[in-house]
Amino acid sequence: MATRIEPRDPLTQAQGVEHGYAQTARRWPSQPLVRRPHGAAELSGPRDLAHRLPPIAGKNAGDLAGHGARRALGQLVRLRIRVLDEDGAPLPGTVVEVWHCNSAGKYIHPNDTHDAPVDPNFYGAARLLTGDTGLIELRTIKPGAYPVPDTGGWWRPPHVHLSVWGRVWLSRLVTQMFFPGEPLNEADAILNAIRDPGARERCVARLAPSKGNEMIFEHQLVVRGRKGTAVMP
Amino acid sequence: MSRLIPTAEMTLGPFFPREFAQDASDLAGDFSAAIEITGVVTELDGKPLDNVILEIWQADAAGRFDNPGFSGWGRAATDAHGVYRFRTIRPGAQQGRAPHVNFLILYSGLMRQLQTVMFFSAAPDPVLNVVKEKERLIARQSGNTYRFDIRLRGGEETPFFDD
Numbered sequence: 024m025a026t027r028i029e030p031r032d033p034l035t036q037a038q039g040v041e042h043g044y045a046q047t048a049r050r051w052p053s054q055p056l057v058r059r060p061h062g063a064a065e066l067s068g069p070r071d072l073a074h075r076l077p078p079i080a081g082k083n084a085g086d087l088a089g090h091g092a093r094r095a096l097g098q099l100v101r102l103r104i105r106v107l108d109e110d111g112a113p114l115p116g117t118v119v120e121v122w123h124c125n126s127a128g129k130y131i132h133p134n135d136t137h138d139a140p141v142d143p144n145f146y147g148a149a150r151l152l153t154g155d156t157g158l159i160e161l162r163t164i165k166p167g168a169y170p171v172p173d174t175g176g177w178w179r180p181p182h183v184h185l186s187v188w189g190r191v192w193l194s195r196l197v198t199q200m201f202f203p204g205e206p207l208n209e210a211d212a213i214l215n216a217i218r219d220p221g222a223r224e225r226c227v228a229r230l231a232p233s234k235g236n237e238m239i240f241e242h243q244l245v246v247r248g249r250k251g252t253a254v255m256p
Numbered sequence: 257m258s259r260l261i262p263t264a265e266m267t268l269g270p271f272f273p274r275e276f277a278q279d280a281s282d283l284a285g286d287f288s289a290a291i292e293i294t295g296v297v298t299e300l301d302g303k304p305l306d307n308v309i310l311e312i313w314q315a316d317a318a319g320r321f322d323n324p325g326f327s328g329w330g331r332a333a334t335d336a337h338g339v340y341r342f343r344t345i346r347p348g349a350q351q352g353r354a355p356h357v358n359f360l361i362l363y364s365g366l367m368r369q370l371q372t373v374m375f376f377s378a379a380p381d382p383v384l385n386v387v388k389e390k391e392r393l394i395a396r397q398s399g400n401t402y403r404f405d406i407r408l409r410g411g412e413e414t415p416f417f418d419d
Binding site for chain 1: 264267269270272276299307322324353356366369387408410413414415
């Protein structure tokens with residue numbers, strides 16, 4: 024059945040230029056975005072993406088905390104992330120990219136100039152494929168907070184970057200997952216660019232009962248798209 | 257049926273892992289009639305941007321999106337000079353659309369993905385038709401190379417779509 028994409032709700036999605044996030048005023052377009060008709064080009068998508076973007080650090084389940092000879096520094100966590108569409112149907116076999124900084128707040132990327140130490144036993148990048156129930160699992164460590172350069176005291180709360188594909192080109196989702204109970208969540212310019220409190224809350228993972236030595240965090244991602252009778256030109 | 261609300265989009269940030277963008281910018285593979293699509297991505301005041309992620313989605317030479325021998329999808333990152341490059345094939349016209357390549361842009365400072373479209377000429381097209389500054393979406397051809405600069409904000413700003 025065809026996929027239908029409905030307009031974004033301005034309360035549950037950021038609007039572009041955001042107070043407290045100076046780069047948005049240099050990069051978000053000054054002209055209004057233009058509404059366009061949707062046809063086959065926008066409502067289709069690559070079917071062989073797992074071939075173009077092969078898994079890194081696991082398949083349905085991955086491990087970033089065991090990259091070196093010893094366990095990575097930090098609090099061991101297990102992330103259970105499920106990908107659904109707007110109808111609540113799980114998306115099996117979809118690509119999920121995950122990246123985050125180490126427990127000291129340092130990314131593996133060479134452009135990160137923060138003076139926090141590198142952890143040789145941690146590698147903060149995984150690309151996984153969802154299983155039959157739309158789920159990926161990742162063992163990793165809880166990322167640290169870090170200061171954003173040249174902002175006069177903005178600290179990013181611990182967060183995990185997520186990139187995921189839905190059924191069609193317009194279902195693409197890039198977002199961030201936050202941890203519950205973090206005081207920095209209250210002031211973060213990125214999380215608080217989302218006006219609706221419920222929509223912000225849905226970006227915060229849920230702490231599940233722990234088994235053994237890992238804290239378990241469960242999270243849900245909803246990609247755009249409903250089954251429906253899209254009008255194809 | 258009860259509806260789930262799509263998760264809020266958030267910025268890619270500046271540290272998208274380099275290896276995620278490797279080996280995905282060549283869509284043409286063994287096709288002989290390959291073209292290059294290249295350009296510079298800039299912010300306000302024309303400053304070029306490093307590690308911008310661009311993803312494209314296009315039809316095959318016959319205008320089809322379901323060709324098992326041609327993926328139609330690619331990803332590239334800009335270098336320190338703001339330059340991206342794709343190697344691909346020229347898409348055909350399909351279902352009332354002029355030949356075009358869909359672009360998705362992700363970056364630090366963009367809270368949501370930006371969508372634009374590159375066209376090969378000013379042929380009639382229902383998407384190009386809703387844009388005021390049509391010429392900004394038409395690539396400049398030089399041999400097998402098509403130049404398509406993306407100006408996020410400021411003078412000669414690229415038109416972007418809302419979906």
